[in-house]
Amino acid sequence: MALILPVRRTTMQTMLGILLVIVATALGAQIEPLAATPFADAVPGTLQTLAVLAGGALLGPGRGALAMLGYLALGLVGVPVFHDWKALPPADFVNYFSAGYLIGFIPAAAFAGWAAQRWRSLLGLLLVMLLGHLIVLGIGAPVFAAWTSIELALERGLINLLPDMGIKSALGALLVYFWRVRRSTSTSSS
Structure with missing residues (x-):
């Protein structure tokens, strides 16, 4: 493949990661x-933010922001990548009342990438994930309110998403932490 397309290995790894x-x-x-x-019909509490933040x-x-730009671009050009396989x-x-949450993925992924480089402990990564979720909610809920009402946005676009936010934050922190531990032990043993 390198004879046809001379691409550095790190570039290919980056593109594959994205x-x-x-x-x-x-x-x-x-x-x-x-x-x-009760309110899953409004803004669904999916595992998207786990993937976005981790x-x-x-x-x-x-690269995290670029991945989310790519995700949104695919959905906007007709590839069914959104909830319920929608484009x-x-x-x-x-x-779309959930558009703000999807737009919030971009700064949330960028923040998670920036903060995870600084806060590398498990507790630090948990904080990164929680704050990343708040970025998504902070952008998504006002857009939801603009299409519905403040009361509905608080009830169905914020409060109903809080229970799984903590669980996804903990899972994301564990995933990133143990991925790094595995990578550092495999690199040091090579």
């Missing part, structure tokens, strides 16, 4: 661990 985070986000959009909650933390700020053309996206 692609894997996009795929993980699309798959996470289909999984609703708390689908039985992916951002592992890829770094620029949303731009005209539909601007009228």
Whole structure:
């Protein structure tokens, strides 16, 4: 392959990492661990943010944001990557009550990538994941309120998402922490 396309190994690894985070986000959009909650019909509590934040933390700020831009771009051009395997053309996206949450993935992934480079302990990574979720909610809930009402946004676009936020934050912190431990032990033994 190198004879045809002379691409450095690190470039290929980076592109593969970005692609894997996009795929993980699309798959996470289909999984609703708390689908039985009373307000799951409004803003679904999926595993997307687990992929967004863990992916951002592992890829770094620029690549994490790039992965989320790629994810949104795929959905906007017709690839069904959003919840319930939806694609949303731009005209539909601007009228979509969950659009703010999806847009929030970009700064949340960038933040997770930046902060995870600084706060490397398990507790630090838990804080990174919690703050990353708050970024998504902080952008998503006001957009949801603009399309519905403040009361509905608080009830169905914020409060109903808090229970799984803590669980996903803990899982994300563990995933990133143990991924780094595994990588550091495999690198040191090589």
